[in-house]
Structure formats: structure tokens, C-alpha cells
Amino acid sequence: MGFGEFLGNERIVRALQGMLRRERVPSALLFTGPRGIGKYALARMFAQAANCERLRGDFCGECSSCLRVARLANPGKLIEAGLTERGESADAAAVERTPLIIETHPDVWLIVPDPVRLRTPVARPMIRVGQLRAVQRAAYFQPQGRRRLFILDGADTMRWDDADLFLKILEEPPESSTLILLAQRPDSLQPTIRSRCLQFHFAPVPVDQIETFLKRRTDVKVAKPELVAQLSGGSPGAALSLDVAESFRFRKTVLRLLEQAVAGEKYGDIFASTTQLAKQEKESFENVVSVFYSFLADLLEVSQGPQKGFLRNPDLRREVESLGEKVNWEWVLRATRSLDTLEGRLRRNIGRQLGLDSFAASLGVR
Ligand SMILES: [Zn+2]
Structure with a gap:
């Protein structure tokens, strides 16, 4: 047990361990990087190490403090239990009055985007002002162990208006508390918040x-x-x-659109494909964009010559190579720029259907 179990990003792990050993832990940390890269796992390990009863700068995984924090490893059931306790028919006021807080150790809180579905408006899961107020109060309590920790998963879902409240905690940080903010992209957080956190960006393993x-x-x-x-x-x-089979189907749909556009099929047919892709849930729609990037990277790779290099879609090598014969690298660069534009539009919440349509329309081989 201990930080040795963590996969990748060794430099970040060493920096965190150094802080704990020297007992110079900042009041706010920001972990950024793609989904599944280990931001949450490392935040949880940090919370264990900060309060482990046996070790300093690492954690044993066996003492009662470590075991309690370890229960956060699979928070799904704890979140369900919290929602059930609050009651299914919570209205907007009840959601703020009874903020969703996951606590398995008196000094360690996990805050996640509240998934409550209010009837009006239908809100996406987000960190709510009630949760932030609770953190604001609790951050000033004395820890029972050595340090109080607040892990804010999906910190980028808090409203920018509410973030001002949050800023107050960051501006007058309590000595024995640390907030760990987790977000995929640093630029999704207000600059005033970002600049008050010690930031670590997680690289692909x-x-x-x-x-x-x-x-x-x-x-x-x-x-x-x-x-x-x-x-x-x-x-x-x-x-x-x-899920390999599901991933294969999904990537094939995305590739199909590229093939149609390159073959110069009728817009009616192309737009039928974009409509299908635009219907994805928000999460997998972000994935659509990254899958397009992965195919463009593969096309660039195969344009260097056959049978070389590593492909991001190795199970679709034949299809990628066959498409690669119909385009050149200038086309790939042009398509990449179009995709950058699409991504930018999506980040500003401009309609995904329209964005995808114009992306597809820009892909014809001239
Ligand atoms: Zn321990």
C-alpha cells in the first residue's frame, strides 16, 4: 500500500510526498487532466497520507484512518445513499439546505457535482452553492487528525457566480485545511481561482x-x-x-463520417451521419471530438508510409490506411484546423449539430 500503487505521473507524486514530509501543505491544490487519468485516486491517497496514523509522507493503508478514507475509492454507493437520505423529491431549496457531502472520515470530505434532477429546469450535475457554503464553514474547524481535506471533484461544474463565495475560502485559507480541486481543463475554472491553487497537470500514462x-x-x-x-x-x-466492442462500433461511426466526406457523398447523407453523432450524451459527445482527433493523427501517421508507427486505432488499421490513400497531409492539417474550430465552438456552447455539419462540409477533397 502507499503512493507506490499509483500509476504514472511520478513527478507529481514526489512533489506531494515532499509537501507532506516537510509539513508544508498548501491550502489549495488543483489537479487537471483527462478523465480517468488518476486525479481522484491521487487526491484520495493524499488524504490518506495526510492523516495516516503510522507514516509521514506516505500511507499504510491499514490504520483506522487510512481504512476510513479508503472507502472513498468507490464513491458510487455513498453518493446513492446520500441522495436517498435527502429524499427523492428534493426541490431546489432542499438541495441547497441539505448539501450532498460524502464523509467517511471526520477530516475528509468529498464533494461531487450534485446529480439531482430538478423538474425545472433540468439541470446537469453541478457543485451547488449549498455544498460550497458547507465547505466554507467546515474548512475552519480544527482537524481531529492532522489535516482537514476537501476533495472537490468536477470543480469546473460550479457556477462562476458561486465561485466568488469559494474565492473567500481561498483568500483566507485556514491553516489546517487543504482543498483539492479536480477538473479536466484548467481553463474551465475562473482565473482568480486557478491562480490561488498550486496546479498539477496530469500527463497521459x-x-x-x-x-x-x-x-x-x-x-x-x-x-x-x-x-x-x-x-x-x-x-x-x-x-x-x-468496452472494446462498444468502442469499436462508436469509432466506426465516427470514421464513417470522415469516409463519406472524403468520398464527396451528398450532403443529405453526410448530415444523416452528423445527426446521429450529435445525439450523443454530453460526455460521449466530447469523446466524438477526441475520436476525430485520433483518426486525424492516424491518417497523418499512415501518410508517412505504410506499415509504420503506432496507430491510436490499431483495430481499424485497414480502414484508416484505405482512407489514407484518398487524402494527403495537407488535407489532414486542414481537417485538424476545422476540428479545432469545432472544439472551440462546443466549448462556447454553440450548437453541436451546426458545428458538426460545417466541420463535415469542410472536409471535401479539393
Ligand atoms: Zn495509515
């Missing part, structure tokens, strides 16, 4: 490390670990939850 990690897992059996590691985009969490 090398493919061979993920493959070894999958092969060594005893709790889950992963079929085709080599392929899964390649498809994971350097994210151990994504690797563990990846």
Missing part, C-alpha cells in the same frame, strides 16, 4: 505501463490488454472501464 497494469490486475480480468492500453489514451481509469 505511457501505453506499456497501462498494459502491464491491466495484466497485473487480479480484481478485474481485461480481455485484449494490449489493444485496451492503446485505446485508453493514456488513462488507466478509461482503460479499466473500456
Whole structure:
């Protein structure tokens, strides 16, 4: 047990361990990086190490403090229990009055985007002002152990108006508390918040490390670990939850759109494909964009010559190579720029259907 169990991003782990050993822990940390890269796992380990009864700068995983924090490893059931306790028919006021807080250790809180579905408006899961107020109060309590920790998963879902309240905690930080904010992209947080946190960006874990990690897992059996590691985009969490057959179907749909556009099919047919893709849930729609990027990277790779290099979609190599014969690298660069535009529009919440349509329309081979 201990930080040695954590996969990848060794530099970040060493920096965190150094802080704990010297007992110079900042009041706010910000972990950024893609989904499944290990931000949450490392935040939880940090909370264990900050309060471990036996070790300093690491954690034993066996003392009562470590065991209590370890229960946060699979928060799904705890979140369900919290929602049930609050009652199914919570209205907006009740949601703020009874904020969703996951606590398995008196000094460690987990705050997640509240998934409550209010009738009007239908809100996406987000960190609510009630949760922030609770953190604001509790941050000034004396810890029972050594340090109070507040892990804010999905910190980028808090409303920017509410973030001002949050800023107050960051501006007058209590000495014995640390907030750990988790977000995929640093620019999704207000600059005033970002600048008050010590920021760590998590890099993709090398493919061979993920493959070894999958092969060594005893709790889950992963079929085709080599392929899964390649498809994971350097994210151990994504690797563990990846459904190879589903992923194949999904990527094939995305590839089909590229093939149609390159073949110069009628707009009516192309737009039927974009409509299908635009219907994805928000989460997998973000994935659509990253899958497009992965195909463009593969096309660039195969344009260097046949049978070389590593493909991000190794199970679709034949299809990628055949499409690669119809385009040149200038086309790939142009398509990448169009995709950057699409991504920018989506970040500003401009209609995804329209964005996808104009992206597809820009892909014709001139
Ligand atoms: Zn311990």
C-alpha cells in the first residue's frame, strides 16, 4: 500500500510526498487532466497520507484512518445513499439546505457535482452553492487528525457566480485545511481561482505501463490488454472501464463520417451521419471530438508510409490506411484546423449539430 500503487505521473507524486514530509501543505491544490487519468485516486491517497496514523509522507493503508478514507475509492454507493437520505423529491431549496457531502472520515470530505434532477429546469450535475457554503464553514474547524481535506471533484461544474463565495475560502485559507480541486481543463475554472491553487497537470500514462497494469490486475480480468492500453489514451481509469466492442462500433461511426466526406457523398447523407453523432450524451459527445482527433493523427501517421508507427486505432488499421490513400497531409492539417474550430465552438456552447455539419462540409477533397 502507499503512493507506490499509483500509476504514472511520478513527478507529481514526489512533489506531494515532499509537501507532506516537510509539513508544508498548501491550502489549495488543483489537479487537471483527462478523465480517468488518476486525479481522484491521487487526491484520495493524499488524504490518506495526510492523516495516516503510522507514516509521514506516505500511507499504510491499514490504520483506522487510512481504512476510513479508503472507502472513498468507490464513491458510487455513498453518493446513492446520500441522495436517498435527502429524499427523492428534493426541490431546489432542499438541495441547497441539505448539501450532498460524502464523509467517511471526520477530516475528509468529498464533494461531487450534485446529480439531482430538478423538474425545472433540468439541470446537469453541478457543485451547488449549498455544498460550497458547507465547505466554507467546515474548512475552519480544527482537524481531529492532522489535516482537514476537501476533495472537490468536477470543480469546473460550479457556477462562476458561486465561485466568488469559494474565492473567500481561498483568500483566507485556514491553516489546517487543504482543498483539492479536480477538473479536466484548467481553463474551465475562473482565473482568480486557478491562480490561488498550486496546479498539477496530469500527463497521459505511457501505453506499456497501462498494459502491464491491466495484466497485473487480479480484481478485474481485461480481455485484449494490449489493444485496451492503446485505446485508453493514456488513462488507466478509461482503460479499466473500456468496452472494446462498444468502442469499436462508436469509432466506426465516427470514421464513417470522415469516409463519406472524403468520398464527396451528398450532403443529405453526410448530415444523416452528423445527426446521429450529435445525439450523443454530453460526455460521449466530447469523446466524438477526441475520436476525430485520433483518426486525424492516424491518417497523418499512415501518410508517412505504410506499415509504420503506432496507430491510436490499431483495430481499424485497414480502414484508416484505405482512407489514407484518398487524402494527403495537407488535407489532414486542414481537417485538424476545422476540428479545432469545432472544439472551440462546443466549448462556447454553440450548437453541436451546426458545428458538426460545417466541420463535415469542410472536409471535401479539393
Ligand atoms: Zn495509515
